[in-house]
Amino acid sequence: MLVLRENDILTLLGGLSPADTRDLLAKFHNLLRQYSNSVYQKSSERLIHQPERISIVTKNGNTALFMPSSVTTSTGVKVVTVPVKGLIKGSINVFSPDGDLVGVLNAAEITAFRTSLAVMIPFELYQGDKKNIIVFGAGRQAEWHIKLALLLADVDHITVINRSGPGRIGELFETLRSNYPKTQFDILLKHDPKYNASLEARLKDAAVVFCCTPSVEPHFPASYLDSKQRFISLIGSYKPHMQEIDAKTLRSGERIYVDTKEGCLVEAGELIMANVNEAQLLEIGEIPNGTVLKDSGNVVFKCVGMGVMDVFMASELLEMAKVKDLGLTVDDF
Ligand SMILES: NC(=O)c1ccc[n+]([C@@H]2O[C@H](COP(=O)([O-])OP(=O)(O)OC[C@H]3O[C@@H](n4cnc5c(N)ncnc54)[C@H](OP(=O)(O)O)[C@@H]3O)[C@@H](O)[C@H]2O)c1
Numbered sequence: 001m002l003v004l005r006e007n008d009i010l011t012l013l014g015g016l017s018p019a020d021t022r023d024l025l026a027k028f029h030n031l032l033r034q035y036s037n038s039v040y041q042k043s044s045e046r047l048i049h050q051p052e053r054i055s056i057v058t059k060n061g062n063t064a065l066f067m068p069s070s071v072t073t074s075t076g077v078k079v080v081t082v083p084v085k086g087l088i089k090g091s092i093n094v095f096s097p098d099g100d101l102v103g104v105l106n107a108a109e110i111t112a113f114r115t116s117l118a119v120m121i122p123f124e125l126y127q128g129d130k131k132n133i134i135v136f137g138a139g140r141q142a143e144w145h146i147k148l149a150l151l152l153a154d155v156d157h158i159t160v161i162n163r164s165g166p167g168r169i170g171e172l173f174e175t176l177r178s179n180y181p182k183t184q185f186d187i188l189l190k191h192d193p194k195y196n197a198s199l200e201a202r203l204k205d206a207a208v209v210f211c212c213t214p215s216v217e218p219h220f221p222a223s224y225l226d227s228k229q230r231f232i233s234l235i236g237s238y239k240p241h242m243q244e245i246d247a248k249t250l251r252s253g254e255r256i257y258v259d260t261k262e263g264c265l266v267e268a269g270e271l272i273m274a275n276v277n278e279a280q281l282l283e284i285g286e287i288p289n290g291t292v293l294k295d296s297g298n299v300v301f302k303c304v305g306m307g308v309m310d311v312f313m314a315s316e317l318l319e320m321a322k323v324k325d326l327g328l329t330v331d332d333f
Contacts (some may be wrong), residue, residue: 002318003328006106012320013113018151021120024316025152028114029121029284031071031312032259036285047072050260050308060084069307073097076311080107087140092314101333103318107310108140110317114309116144119210119233121284122257122301124152125293126231129207131156136219136244137212138167138187141235145210146172150180159186159202161219200224211244212236216269222248225298233301237269247274250300255282257301259309267304 004012016024031048038048049070056064067078075097080090092110094103123130130153135142138160146158146169160169166187173185188198203209203224209232211219222245232252234244250256250270258264261281264271271281284301293299321327 001101001330001333002103002321003330004103004105004317004321004326005328006109008321008326009106009109009317011326012317012324013109016151021148021151022124025117025120025124027316028117028309028312029287029289031308032118032121032283032285033289034071034285035260035306035308036283048308050306053307065090067307067310069311071308071311071315074102074311074315075099076307076314078107078111078307078310080111092310094311094314094318103314105314105317110310110313111305112140112144114313115141115235115303115305116148117313118259118284118303118305118309119145119235119301120148120152122287122293122299123149123208123231123233125287125291126299127292127294128229128231128299130154130231132206133158133208133210134202134206135160135210135212136162136215137236138162138165138169139212140168141212142210143168143172145212145233146176149208149210150176150183155180155183157184157186157205159188159206161188161190161199161202163190163213165189206230209233213244214238214242215244216242218246218249219244220249222246222252225249225252229296229298231299231301233303234268234270235303235305237302238267238304240267240269240272242269243273245270245300249298250274250276253297253300254295256280257282257284257299259284259303260306263304263306264302268302271302 035048038046053067061084063082065080074094076094078092080088082088090107092105092107096102211234213236236244258281
């Protein structure tokens with residue numbers, strides 16, 4: 001049994017090349033295709049099992065989430081706590097098909113990585129301009145969106161927009177400025193005296209907008225965007241009152257791409273407030289291999305995340321760690 005600490009996971013994910021990332025993306029997309037296909041299969045025929053997650057709110061107000069799933073070759077459960085104060089923490093336990101515990105992994109970095117990787121599926125299929133990117137939020141999710149976008153696309157300019165300070169991004173940008181000398185990295189904070197005018201101007205210039213916050217208010221009104229096509233992703237909302245964009249922006253494409261129709265219709269505030277129905281959604285797992293996105297209007301993607309994503313990524317990391325001889329081995333568990 002292998003234990004992967006946060007630092008082991010950072011080492012493994014930090015060493016990914018563009019080619020490694022594309023290989024991982026292709027495998028991940030196939031997993032989501034199996035998920036989308038599984039709704040048409042009898043339970044006994046499915047390779048993917050994704051029951052609903054369970055949550056417990058303790059007397060102290062800490063929320064524990066239990067996310068079970070199986071991809072047949074691995075079965076697992078992620079248990080994370082959203083504490084009243086501080087960052088989400090927890091672990092992913094991975095079991096062999098017949099029940100041996102094969103790995104225990106720190107969940108925080110994997111969660112941010114797999115969500116950002118899910119966004120990279122439609123981002124990679126999107127054929128439009130990707131040179132100027134705006135990111136709302138300065139946490140772990142924002143960090144991985146930025147790192148993966150730089151691995152997969154030719155980016156001229158990235159602006160992070162955040163509520164308070166630069167968060168994790170200040171330090172990240174220092175490193176990225178030397179690794180990507182041709183790319184411009186900026187931070188715009190809400191307390192900037194010219195915030196609204198600057199936000200509108202930057203959004204007009206942007207080709208891609210990644211939203212990575214638990215906001216309950218849209219980050220901008222639809223009027224801040226012109227008719228130019230953009231890629232817009234949303235990963236932050238997970239409750240009916242949460243929203244990162246308004247209904248008009250949400251509906252600004254031919255359809256809304258999602259990771260899971262079932263999950264998004266119950267959890268994504270933007271979709272619930274805009275009264276979106278299932279027929280307006282397309283799961284990225286329903287996009288056949290070899291397809292490129294040639295939509296007119298914006299390409300909007302909402303992801304609420306699923307346990308199968310964690311078990312898939314945890315299993316991949318365990319294989320990568322064996323090759324690189326990383327982690328703590330526990331024999332005779
Ligand atoms: N879809 C999925 O599968 C999935 C998976 C994991 C997490 N998430 C969600 O993704 C979001 C970001 O996660 P993270 O791990 O990056 O969190 P994080 O490290 O805590 O960062 C959160 C970021 O959001 C900003 N923020 C917090 N509350 C806000 C509000 N009310 N309005 C505007 N900005 C706000 C914070 O700004 P300050 O620096 O000013 O505090 C910070 O920049 C969260 O909503 C989280 O629940 C989604």
